[in-house]
Amino acid sequence: xxxxxxxxxxxxxxxxxxxxxxxxxxxxxxxxxxxxxxxxxxxxxxxxxxxxxxxxxxxxxxxxxxxxxxxxxxxxxxxxxxxxxxxxxxxxxxxxxxxxxxxxxxxxxxxxxxxxxxxxxxxxxxxxxxxxxxxxxxxxxxxxxxxxxxxxxxxxxxxxxxxxxxxxxxxxxxxxxxxxxxxxxxxxxxxxxxxxxxxxxxxxxxxxxxxxxxxxxxxxxxxxxxxxxxxxxxxxxxxxxxxxxxxxxxxxxxxxxxxxxxxxxxxxxxxxxxxxxxxxxxxxxxxxxxxxxxxxxxxxxxxxxxxxxxxxxxxxxxxxxxxxxxxxxxxxxxxxxxxxxxxxxxxxxxxxxxxxxxxxxxxxxxxxxxxxxx
Amino acid sequence: xxxxxxxxxxxxxxxxxxxxxxxxxxxxxxxxxxxxxxxxxxxxxxxxxxxxxxxxxxxxxxxxxxxxxxxxxxxxxxxxxxxxxxxxxxxxxxxxxxxxxxxxxxxxxxxxxxxxxxxxxxxxxxxxxxxxxxxxxxxxxxxxxxxxxxxxxxxxxxxxxxxxxxxxxxxxxxxxxxxxxxxxxxxxxxxxxxxxxxxxxxxxxxxxxxxxxxxxxxxxxxxxxxxxxxxxxxxxxxxxxxxxxxxxxxxxxxxxxxxxxxxxxxxxxxxxx
Numbered sequence: 001x002x003x004x005x006x007x008x009x010x011x012x013x014x015x016x017x018x019x020x021x022x023x024x025x026x027x028x029x030x031x032x033x034x035x036x037x038x039x040x041x042x043x044x045x046x047x048x049x050x051x052x053x054x055x056x057x058x059x060x061x062x063x064x065x066x067x068x069x070x071x072x073x074x075x076x077x078x079x080x081x082x083x084x085x086x087x088x089x090x091x092x093x094x095x096x097x098x099x100x101x102x103x104x105x106x107x108x109x110x111x112x113x114x115x116x117x118x119x120x121x122x123x124x125x126x127x128x129x130x131x132x133x134x135x136x137x138x139x140x141x142x143x144x145x146x147x148x149x150x151x152x153x154x155x156x157x158x159x160x161x162x163x164x165x166x167x168x169x170x171x172x173x174x175x176x177x178x179x180x181x182x183x184x185x186x187x188x189x190x191x192x193x194x195x196x197x198x199x200x201x202x203x204x205x206x207x208x209x210x211x212x213x214x215x216x217x218x219x220x221x222x223x224x225x226x227x228x229x230x231x232x233x234x235x236x237x238x239x240x241x242x243x244x245x246x247x248x249x250x251x252x253x254x255x256x257x258x259x260x261x262x263x264x265x266x267x268x269x270x271x272x273x274x275x276x277x278x279x280x281x282x283x284x285x286x287x288x289x290x291x292x293x294x295x296x297x298x299x300x301x302x303x304x305x306x307x308x309x310x311x312x313x314x315x316x317x318x319x320x321x322x323x324x325x326x327x328x329x330x331x332x333x334x335x336x337x338x339x340x341x342x343x344x345x346x347x348x349x350x351x352x353x354x355x356x357x358x359x360x361x362x363x364x365x366x367x368x369x370x371x372x373x374x
Numbered sequence: 375x376x377x378x379x380x381x382x383x384x385x386x387x388x389x390x391x392x393x394x395x396x397x398x399x400x401x402x403x404x405x406x407x408x409x410x411x412x413x414x415x416x417x418x419x420x421x422x423x424x425x426x427x428x429x430x431x432x433x434x435x436x437x438x439x440x441x442x443x444x445x446x447x448x449x450x451x452x453x454x455x456x457x458x459x460x461x462x463x464x465x466x467x468x469x470x471x472x473x474x475x476x477x478x479x480x481x482x483x484x485x486x487x488x489x490x491x492x493x494x495x496x497x498x499x500x501x502x503x504x505x506x507x508x509x510x511x512x513x514x515x516x517x518x519x520x521x522x523x524x525x526x527x528x529x530x531x532x533x534x535x536x537x538x539x540x541x542x543x544x545x546x547x548x549x550x551x552x553x554x555x556x557x558x559x560x561x562x563x564x565x566x567x568x569x570x571x572x573x574x575x576x577x578x579x580x581x582x583x584x585x586x587x588x589x590x591x592x593x594x595x596x597x598x599x600x601x602x603x604x605x606x607x608x609x610x611x612x613x614x615x616x617x618x619x620x621x622x623x624x625x626x627x628x629x630x631x632x633x634x635x636x637x638x639x640x641x642x643x644x645x646x647x
Contacts (some may be wrong), residue, residue, distance in 0.1 A: 092608045117612055184490075189595065191610055229596070235512050238590040245482070251489050362611055369603070370424045372595035373431070 146285030183253030189236025405618030537572030
């Protein structure tokens with residue numbers, strides 16, 4: 001069983017993020033609105049992809065269920081295409097299929113890190129941008145090979161039981177301050193990305209110099225040394241479910257958690273909140289495997305996934321942040337504060353440097369594993 | 375076996391060949407062909423300290439698990455072999471329960487039980503046995519607890535099968551001839567159960583070498599095992615070559631263990647009857 005795959009795992013363990021009933025409750029009105037929109041547009045563009053199929057591979061669980069309802073079903077209705085759901089996404093499998101020259105998938109939902117790795121290894125079709133209305137996607141969240149459909153973020157999470165009334169750590173420096181903010185903290189352990197960034201930030205590296213400094217051995221040493229200063233009070237989480245569990249059970253008082261995971265834990269009654277300061281955003285991209293069988297239909301499906309109403313509906317269902325900012329017009333105000341791309345939250349953070357990690361992941365992973373063993 | 379029946383194993387051979395031997399061979403081949411022909415991947419394993427350390431970690435954790443399973447499993451198997459049928463059925467049932475539960479669920483259950491706010495710590499504190507919750511998880515103790523629970527049946531059943539076949543008159547005869555209980559056990563009973571003990575230890579140790587979920591979820595930073603690194607190389611970095619090299623090391627290590635054990639005990643004497 002492959003388990004480092006964060007998303008695959010989190011869906012696997014936690015099952016559905018929200019039950020279908022929750023989804024209906026949250027997305028009911030939006031679903032109705034989108035349903036009506038679907039009917040009217042069906043009359044307009046029916047038959048564009050009649051008889052065509054497209055295989056969509058994503059991460060399973062509540063996320064892919066929501067993608068099916070919000071993206072794939074409206075696309076099928078409008079164009080007559082048959083969208084086949086597959087998955088879970090597995091980057092090793094993706095690569096093996098493309099290298100064997102026989103990709104079963106036509107559209108894949110992949111991580112930011114894999115986008116850069118895949119571009120280097122020539123795993124994707126270059127997107128025909130005349131077929132996708134790219135202008136509606138924020139330019140930070142797209143690329144010649146991939147279009148972002150959701151954004152998520154690594155946040156400062158804290159226990160509202162321990163830290164009441166705004167007394168919580170508000171920067172990574174404060175998360176690393178054991179004297180001022182007592183208790184055990186948690187950071188992701190399966191991969192150094194994001195963790196190394198926050199350690200460097202905590203040590204006083206400014207955001208605009210962050211990747212320049214981490215590209216050097218001295219920079220990595222500096223970040224690891226900062227991590228050593230809290231090692232005795234640090235639990236590394238390996239899966240997102242574990243990060244939730246640690247907060248819900250009061251095992252840790254603060255640390256790093258993904259925004260969607262904190263939202264989910266809070267919905268389930270966990271005493272947890274996030275601070276958006278210095279959040280690190282990451283993106284899920286839609287790509288077409290090189291040599292895919294149904295490229296035209298795939299481009300159509302990707303285009304459908306950038307539609308504001310569709311992205312809003314998905315955000316209302318599972319609180320993943322849209323890449324099309326028009327989507328905020330119809331997102332529930334109760335959910336907006338949890339979203340990484342809301343103007344207020346996005347301004348407090350930055351997008352993880354996928355190109356940096358593609359180049360340095362191997363080297364830094366070795367250092368990271370060594371640090372863990374030391 | 376008569377040659378005439380050899381065709382009966384053709385389906386099994388085909389299945390194993392296509393779905394096991396070939397993919398494994400393919401991955402192992404990658405270790406010397408990807409990204410380029412040569413032994414570069416193995417040089418990396420030797421040169422960078424992290425890989426050898428993790429390998430050592432893997433051996434130590436697997437060895438500790440095997441020893442703990444033997445210490446816990448031996449008396450358990452003895453009880454099973456020498457108790458009434460009803461108690462025996464109950465024991466078998468209890469030992470088999472872990473087999474029917476997902477590894478992930480079990481690991482999460484251990485998290486809930488062993489953490490600072492967990493049942494075990496809270497009980498110990500409320501009974502006044504300890505003043506402060508102690509760290510039972512996210513360290514070696516947590517890893518071993520989880521692994522011993524999962525792997526115990528592999529120790530108990532070979533032992534049990536050997537113990538039920540021991541002629542009960544042999545220990546009695548030794549006692550009649552004046553052997554005190556400890557000596558009786560060491561000179562008569564233990565040697566008779568040795569094939570089961572060695573097989574169980576081998577099964578547990580070899581299964582443990584490839585463990586991945588349990589150390590990831592229950593261990594601390596220092597408890598990384600080799601399977602985690604293999605997954606990381608493939609899943610996070612798409613680096614089949616280095617993953618293949620790590621797999622070669624794991625496979626060769628396992629084969630060496632098997633060969634060593636084979637020298638001491640015939641697997642057939644336990645499994646083959």
